[in-house]
Amino acid sequence: MSKIIKLLLFILCLAVMALNGCAKNADSEVQGSDTAVAITNPRQLVAADNKTGRTIMWEAKVKQPYTLEYRLQDDKDIQAVQATDSSFTDKNSIIQYTARLSGLVPGSAYEYRINTAQNKGRWHKLQTEKGAGFTALIFPDSQSADYSGWQQLAREAYKRHPQSAFYVNMGDLVDNGQDASQWRAWFNSVSVFSDAVPLAPVIGNHEAYNMEWKEYLPASYTHLFNVPQNGLAKYPNQFYSFDYGPVHFVVLDTNFPEMENFQPDLLADELSWLEKDLAASKAQWKVVLMHRDIFLYGFGPESGRAQSKTQFLDFSYRLMPVFEKYKVDAVLTAHLHTYRRRVPLQNFAPAPQGSGITYILTGVARSVRYPKLWGDFEWDAATAPKPETANYMTMKAYEKTLEFKAFLPDGKQFDEVKLTK
Known part of the structure; x- marks a missing residue:
């Protein structure tokens, strides 16, 4: 008899669930x-x-x-x-x-x-932000021909660091900013956590190409990511700032060559905004995120190209004094698809002990690599293992410490630096 009653109750339960839209419970x-x-x-x-x-x-x-x-x-x-x-x-x-x-x-x-x-x-x-320390995931350029590798790297990194408060993509999210199929592939790659973990995107030069591979206003990028407003209607979603925990983040647009014919005043206007933004911040730490690096590295001896010297880019002479004036602690860059952490820099040279800004060229998150292109540079305090593969980073921020770590795709750590105050 008990079996018959259980069967009737089961059938009744199914009927009730159907009437309530197949809900998991009465709610x-x-x-x-x-x-x-x-x-x-x-x-x-x-x-x-x-x-x-x-x-x-x-x-x-x-x-x-x-x-x-x-x-x-x-x-x-x-x-x-x-x-x-x-x-x-x-x-x-x-x-x-x-x-x-x-x-x-x-x-x-x-x-x-x-x-x-x-x-x-x-x-x-x-x-919402908890107010204590936090961890952020940082991904370099993810542009790809096949985004399956980016998907694996992003998802495995999140599995290892599920406590991440937000994640950063350092520009060149996709190979072609006007290609909707690449944006679909990019979003699919992070879909297992992007609904629950906020993104801080950085615009790269590949976001500013059309389907004919000509320089173009980055319309898809600036519409797909509605970030905090910068107050300048002519530069929607291109550069911005936000606070998280004890850190004030400034996200810059370094597409000065690509935007020369579209936004010729980009650098001047952004510099003016940057000074006001940094001056207004009372945060314990200040971190800048931007796609282009401060250097153009010289070609390495195995590159097959004529040797050249590592040199500062023109815009670096405009930005770096502002970073120093307002006591920025760290600047993260991308673009060159190689990982390089420099000795702290000040006034365009290695800084005296205990001072200067930490500049980290964050590497590459996927398959577009230049393993023999760039030469070594004496100001590099750390590099990735050779031959370079993909990598990602974490940043842990507390009131007194700011810690950056770099990892290979399998989770093996290869670099670490801790800043203290």
């Missing part, structure tokens, strides 16, 4: 599907103040009103904001939406979902 809010609301690539972006704010973006198959609901994790009290249509046309037309959240509780676990009038999406995680 139908727990269940949802992003497929049902026809969205892809839900992603978080850093806000100017990550204690109380966050930006959520997603792409959609059709245009329709979207609402983003959010709540403290497992709470019944749900709040909602209407999403803004941020669709755009570059080479392709992309339907996408943006929701900016503010007034969040610091140090709190939230969840959010994206809804249409008819359906509800699934719940995604959102963690």
Whole structure:
């Protein structure tokens, strides 16, 4: 008899679940599907103040009103904001939406979902800044012909560092900024964590190419990533700043050659903005993220090219004095697809003991490599193992210490530097 009763109860349970939309339990809010609301690539972006704010973006198959609901994790009290249509046309037309959240509780676990009038999406995680120390994942250039390697590197790095508060991509996210298929591949590669971990993107020169490989305004990049506003409408989403924990981050656009015919005043305007931004910050640490490196390295003896000397780029003579004036602690760069941590620099030379700025050329995150192109340089304090492969980094920040580590794809650490105050 007990078996028959169990069978009847099981059938009854299935019937109740069907009537309630196949919910996991009696609370139908727990269940949802992003497929049902026809969205892809839900992603978080850093806000100017990550204690109380966050930006959520997603792409959609059709245009329709979207609402983003959010709540403290497992709470019944749900709040909602209407999403803004941020669709755009570059080479392709992309339907996408943006929701900016503010007034969040610091140090709190939230969840959010994206809804249409008819359906509800699934719940995604959102963690506001906790106010203590944090870890950030840092990825160099991820541009690829085949993004499967980038996918493996990004996902394995996140598995090893699941506590990461946010992640950075140091520019040249894709090989061609106008190629929608590459952006789809890039987003798919980080899809296992991009809905829950905010991104701080850096614009690279490959974001500023069209399908004919000519220099072009980076329309796809600047529409895909609605970062904190810089107050200059002529440079939307190209450079910005944000705070996280004890660190003030400044993210610069170094596409001065590519933008010469489109934005000839980029360097001058950005410098003016940079001075005001750094002067206003009272953060314990200041870190600059920018794609182009301060140096152009000389060619190595095995490169097959005429030998040349490592030299500062022209814009370095404009930026580096500003970094020193406002006591920037570290500058991370990319672009050259090689890992080099320099001795601390000051006034365009190695700094006296205990002073200077740490400049780290962050390497390469995927398959576009120049293993024999660049020569050694006497100011390099650390390099990656030869022949160079892909790599990623972490940054751990506390009130008194700032620590950078570099890792090979298998997780083996090959460099570390700790700054103290």
